[in-house]
Amino acid sequence: MTTVSLIVPCYNATKTLRLCLEAVLAQTRLPDEIVVVDDASTDGSAELAEELGCRVVRIPVNRGVSAARNTGADATTGDVIFYLDSDVALRPDAVANALAILDGDPDVGCVHGVYDTEPLIDDGPAEWYRILHAVHWRRRHLGEVNSVVFALAAIRRDVLLGAGRFDESLRDCEDVEYSSRLAVRSRIVLTDTVVGRHDDGSDLLPILGEQWRRALPLIPLALATNRRGAAKPEHANRPTGILACALALACLPLGLLSPALLAVPAALVAGFVLADVELVRFVHGRRGPAFTAYFMGVHLAVHVVLVTGLAVGSLRVLPGLRKRYA
Template sequence: MTTVSVVVPCYDAARTLRLCVEAVRAQTRTPDEIVVVDDASRDGSADIAAGLGCRVVRLPENRGVSAARNAGVAASSGDVVFFLDSDVALHPDAVRAALDVLRDEPDVGCVQGVYEPEPLIDDGPVEWYRILHAAYWRRRHLGDVTGVVFALAAIRRDVLEEVGGFDETLRDCEDVEYGGRLAGHGRVVLTDRIRGRHDDGHRLRPVLAEQWRRAVPLVPLTLAAARRGAGQPEPANRRAGIVVAALAVATLAGGLAAVPLGLLHPVFLLVPAVLAAAFPFTDPGLLRYVRRHRGAGFAARFAAVHFAVHAVLVTGLAAGALRLLFPARRTGGR
């Protein structure tokens, strides 16, 4: 019989960890073990996990999700490792569905799931933006994929051993880097048979800051994967939307840099506004999805936040490309 270990990395996750673990314990296919890796939390997360009967691995200092996942793999013994983020509560059949896919399709090395279109804990409109966007774009790519999101993903242990551990130098985009190395070690499948409710960020500034952190390393990671011959991860956003947002940011920056010209030709300064107004129509399917779940009024607010996220995304990508082209010189004397 195939054994399965659920590995949950956590850091200051007291708010959601109980919901996460209780959902794992309520699975129709009970995992053989639950390993919670506490990444030096300050809020008693480790005590919550221990009180729920989990095996707890305590890291002495905060090292990031890659190190926590690696520690969880080392402390577990299942034939299959089901990685689960501490802010996700699985649907009761999620573990069984993952094992069924891996049993029925031996050439699948990794199977991953999707988020439900409702948050685990409702914290307001910014969180609804995050939840609906993630639910939509993941479902858009169901089937064989290249990229992996390890928030709710099961992988065979022999595949893990072949590919190696997560890159502990990365605190963001570690899944992008790992997905590049996973190519050639079995199919990767994305299925809506594995589902979970996610508690996501609910304040705009931290959400935009996270988008920046994840955008900056994307260009070098993507180029590194291409050099290895690996495929590119499935995009979370439409290419047309990225292009329109990039043009809006570029023309706005150009207009601000040439204010006298803008005063002579005011129409020039209207270009960014026109592009921003056109932006929502670059992905009409997403707007329909949001409207269906939350109504037309919320869809308008969603589009505004979505544009702001795209503006940060394209500036982060540009910054990452510039860092690649002009690496900082190391200084220091003998």
Template sequence: MLIMPPTVSVIIPAHNSAKTLGACLEAVRRQRQPVTEVIVVDDASTDDTRAIARRFGCRLLVTGRNAGPAAARNRGIRASTGELLFFLDSDCAPEPDALENALAILRDEPDVACVHGIYALEPLIDDGPVEAYRLLHGHYWRLRNVGRVRTTLFAVCLIRREVFTSVGLFDENLRASEDVELGDRMGDRYGIVLTDTVVCRHDDDSRLGALLRKQFHRSQLLIPVALAERGPAGIRANSPVALVAATLVPATLPLAPLVGGWPAASLLLLALFVVAEPGLLRFVLHRRGPAYAVFFFAVHLLVQLAVVTGAVVGGLRHLADRDFGPTRVTTAKTPR
């Protein structure tokens, strides 16, 4: 009996993605596994994103206002026809075997409904040491969590359409952590695999100020989403011990005058922060050497402080306004 290969729709949400969208679409074109259609959802871009999508002959959907990645992905889902949906961020270029390898996992493990992959260490576009920090850290924590997981990450992800029919679409109330929230809704009904056989090159933040602002804003949804989680916690990119140590480093600086002006407590906490994840320390030293490791952990400290600050602000916002967070929490409020 002839078994037809599954139909695959590629869905790419894009907002001001002119820098990377061409490389992303070229990588889709080079996939060994054929795709049925490529849908680019332009989320109200003001650059040449739409022109690039048209040049590649994609199906182009355009939103009237910038509504965020959840809304853009949902529009792509509704417009798509494939049995399987291959999601890519517009700043990611999957390796030629990425889709083929993801499909093999779905074929070999029938209970698995979602396969997502990792970032390569090599950037899509090399923009300097801050981007190298992001890729090193992003590669490390994904690699550390390879296997069966409870979290979905949609930078490069293949998922069965039936999942959305069963658990619903992305929560458009969320502009960050929307993929994490979806994975929690999948719960124990659908297997989720994070694999190092599905790899994409990623163009990440290259300016420190922009990176810290993004981390601050995105982390504001960490607490609201965590409070809505029904099952065990999923993948965590950062060590709780490192987060606490990072928070206490500046908090203990006022103690310096009490010990002759020497910030002993802060230095001890800084040392704890660096060794809190020995695997990460070894990984950075092995990949880039001691000199870069000093830079890496200096940036990492600032990022962790931005994450903690954002999480605290987001938690307070959620307390003051229950509409700030996942819809399944806000719609469950007691009527006034």
């Protein structure tokens, strides 16, 4: 029988950890071991996990999620490792469904899931933006994929060991970098049968800050992926929308020549919205027209940060800075 080690990386997660672990303990297929890797929390997260009967592995100094995942793999023995973020509460059949996919096809080395359309804890409109965007783009790519979101993902231990350890120098985009190594070794499946409710960011400025941090390494990582011959990862955002946003920013100075020329970036912003009509319809169907307008405003702001971060991050591929991403 396939054994499962469920690993929860954790840092100051008392807001959601109980909900996360209670959902794990309610699985129709209980993991053979549940390990919470506490990354030097200061809020009692480790004690909460122990109170619920989980084994806790403590990291004395905060080192990030990559180190926590590596530590969890080292501390467990299951044939399959199920990585679960501490702010995700699984549906009761999530572990069983992940195992069914892995057991049903030995060539699939990793399976990961999607978020529910409702947040774990409702913290307002910015969080709804994040949740609905994440749900939509992942469901758009259901099936065999080239990348993994390790927030709720099951991977065979031998596949994990073959692809190597998570890069502990990365605190953002670590899943992107790891996927580039994993995809050349094993088939990866994204499924909507593995579902969890996620508690996401609820304040706009931190959300934009996270987008900035994640945008910076994307160009260097993409070039490194191409050098390794790995397949390209799936896009969270439409490339045409990113291009429209970039062109709109580039055309803004036209307004200095004549206010009438601001029609050019305005038209490009309209093109940005039309680049993903399915997303607009998806959001409208769940939250109505007023929220859809808010959603697209935030979506545009996120893209402005994304485009700017990509531009700044591209400087990292200049001579003398390439070695780190080789």
